[in-house]
Amino acid sequence: MYSSPREFIENVKIKNPEQFEFHQAVTEVVESIWPLYQKDLRYQEANILERIIEPERMITFRITWTNDKGQVKVNRGYRIQMNSAIGPYKGGIRFHPTVNLSILKFLAFEQVFKNSLTTLPMGGGKGGSDFDPKGKSEAEIMRFCQNFMIELQRHIGSNTDVPAGDIGVGGREIGYMYGMYKKIRNEFTGALTGKALNWGGSLIRPEATGYGCTYFAEEMLKTRNDTLKGKIVAISGSGNVAQHTVEKVNQLGGKVVTLSDSDGTIYDKNGIDPDKLAFVFDLKNHKRGRIKEYAKKFNGAEYFAGKRPWGIKCQVALPCATQNEISCEDAETLVKNGCFCVTEGANMPTEPKGVEVFLKNKILYAPGKAANAGGVATSGFEMSQNSLRLSWTREEVDQRLYCIMKSIHATCVKYGRDGDFINYVNGANIGGFVKVADAMVDQGAI
């Protein structure tokens, strides 16, 4: 038995060397659940803590593909099947040059708690490749996706493991992967989510993570008798999550003033209104261009090369790009500039020292595993619709999404209330843990 979270985490570091993002994700959860774990003998007897951090299965594989010049290329593919205590593994696929075992293990680990918080029967997993889609032709993307699926198809299925999109994997890539899955397996089942509407996708799935994150921010503000209406909002990223977050914030009356990509940030003091957002949708999803084009197109907008949005004055910050994109200094700047609500659309975008700054200043701060769970929840709805062979209306899916975000918020409040303050980190970690840990106890030592 470990005497402290620190001792436990030291052991995790020894067993999983160099996996810094994974250590970070485990540390946050273990620190939150430690008091509960100490009190509950059932968990200790079942050794839940050591079991929950160990993936049930990790698959790595070679992806060989040919580029347009006829050159043979090799990438590494992964699927981490982290935990299936409450349902089939579920989690996205990421294509990005930074993808490695540490990043995917952290994402798979977070996914276990996130999926549990949704109340839907989904275990946790994550996968991807170090393939960089940037600068690749349409034909190269298709060939890569097909070759990725030639191996992955052996390990997934609608009752086993149901991947979805993530960074670098959107509707186009899901389409190419599903095509190959169907061809090899000779079955039309809900083995992937994020599918297009005319072949098994769900309405609102593309919007879900961004909409859900915004609903969550609105719930957080409500606890202080406030709303998004009239708030100045800084958003990072300009991909799927960022775009739909801007859309929903606009609908709720907030004013979004920033977007970014890995090259830099745009600042539009006049606000990214629906017409300007339509330009971003086209730029990013069809032309696959860079966000700096925005500043060339719209008067009054500025572009800051190599910068993140956190130096811009805002009241609400919604990080929607990637992990560790808010440093301790960024967090201090945000708070100093009057930001009092940070709701994470991305996974683990705030470094641990940044989280400390938010908690110390008692601002509203919600981690991604709670605030961005709307994406996977709607993937869960897609799975349900596929099983029923029915499609729900836009209103029905949106309403269900809204209810789930409210319920996740209520869970965070239940487990995270600390006097007048709501510690959403503890709330999300404990709320997500209990359901999975109880299921693991019920199912015996497996």
Ligand code: NDP
């Ligand atoms: P996209 O690929 O659609 O967009 C990612 C955005 O983040 C792009 O603007 C990208 O810029 C930027 N970005 C990526 N890496 C970096 C980096 N290292 N530094 C700065 N900017 C970066 O991905 P999504 O919108 O789907 O995902 C965004 C985040 O949300 C991720 O953390 C993901 O895990 C999380 N998430 C996504 C869900 C979903 O449903 N899609 C569900 C839950 C969480 P560039 O084009 O320059 O790479």
